[in-house]
Amino acid sequence: MRKKILITGFEPFGQDTVNASWEAVSRLEDRIGGNEVTKLLIPTVFGTAAEKVLEAARELQPDAIVCVGQAGGRTMVTPEVVAINLRDASIEDNAGRKPWDEPVAPGGPAAYFASIPVRKIVDEVKKAGISCGLSYSAGAYVCNDLFYALRHHYEGSGTGVGFIHVPCLAEPGDDKRPGMPLETIVHALSLAVETL
Numbered sequence: 001m002r003k004k005i006l007i008t009g010f011e012p013f014g015q016d017t018v019n020a021s022w023e024a025v026s027r028l029e030d031r032i033g034g035n036e037v038t039k040l041l042i043p044t045v046f047g048t049a050a051e052k053v054l055e056a057a058r059e060l061q062p063d064a065i066v067c068v069g070q071a072g073g074r075t076m077v078t079p080e081v082v083a084i085n086l087r088d089a090s091i092e093d094n095a096g097r098k099p100w101d102e103p104v105a106p107g108g109p110a111a112y113f114a115s116i117p118v119r120k121i122v123d124e125v126k127k128a129g130i131s132c133g134l135s136y137s138a139g140a141y142v143c144n145d146l147f148y149a150l151r152h153h154y155e156g157s158g159t160g161v162g163f164i165h166v167p168c169l170a171e172p173g174d175d176k177r178p179g180m181p182l183e184t185i186v187h188a189l190s191l192a193v194e195t196l
Contacts, residue, residue, distance in 0.1 A: 003035045003063040005193055008053055010069055010142070013044035013094055020169045021068040024185040033194035038062070044142050045095045046087055050149035057159075064116055064160035064196050065150055068189060069143035071165035075178045076131035077188040079118040080138040080163040083148035084111045088140035104148040112151035116162035121192045130188045131180070138163055164192060 009022030025039050040056050042049045057065060071078065085108050087099040118134060125132035138144040147163040154161050166188070170179030 003196060004038070004060060005032075005035050005064050005066060005196060006038050006040060006053070006057055006060055006062040007066045007189070007193065008040045008042050008068065010042055010044045010049070011094065013142075014091055016070075016168075018169065019044075020070045020166050020180075020182070020185060023169060023182055024166060024189055025068050027182070027186045028189060028193070032190050035193055035196060037193060042146070043094055045093045046089075046097050046099055046142055046145050047149075048095070049142055049146045050153075053146065053150060054153060062159060064162070065154075066116065066192065066196070067143070067146055067150070067163045069138075069163065069165050070168055071143075072168055073178055074165060074167045075180070076133050076167065077125055077180070077185065078133055078135035078165045079121050079192070080114060080147060080165060081118055081134050081136050082111050082113055083138055083144055083151050083163065084140065085109065085148055086140045087145055090141070093142055104145050105152045108148075108152050112148060112155065114162040115151065115154070116160040116196060118162060121164075121195050124191045124195050125188045128187060128191055130184055130191075132188060135165060138165070160196065164189065
């Protein structure tokens with residue numbers, strides 16, 4: 001059965017001028033493994049990122065939402081297992097906000113598990129020879145904020161929600177910063193979508 005997948009990537013933030021998540025998401029095919037893929041660029045802003053995704057999802061009515069973010073320092077593609085009810089920023093978001101020790105959803109549960117098959121995604125991506133592994137912390141910045149807000153909204157519904165962190169883009173000659181070639185990230189995300 002053909003599924004509708006909404007997949008998102010973030011705009012650049014902090015000191016970066018590109019964000020690997022959107023660079024990869026924007027290059028995905030519109031159909032992957034029979035699934036219809038809708039791509040959405042979202043702001044790196046607490047709260048607003050989730051609002052933009054929910055707005056798009058109301059119109060699209062997707063079967064699954066896969067959010068993709070860039071994780072500096074990581075060397076592999078990492079589907080996230082859990083989102084926590086915490087905003088705790090070490091740097092400002094793109095709107096100049098820097099929440100500290102705030103809940104994403106006051107009164108919400110402490111955490112939610114991903115509702116897409118993250119272990120299966122890891123297996124499929126690894127089969128293709130791409131470095132991939134589960135992550136048990138999406139941090140407490142905008143990535144986790146988005147992941148938690150969407151899981152909270154869709155809890156008990158049939159819509160799957162997940163988050164995948166990808167490494168920064170590999171820069172030729174830059175051995176200090178871990179990265180991955182863009183085409184490898186695109187391939188990994190295509191496999192993840194196909195798995196759904």
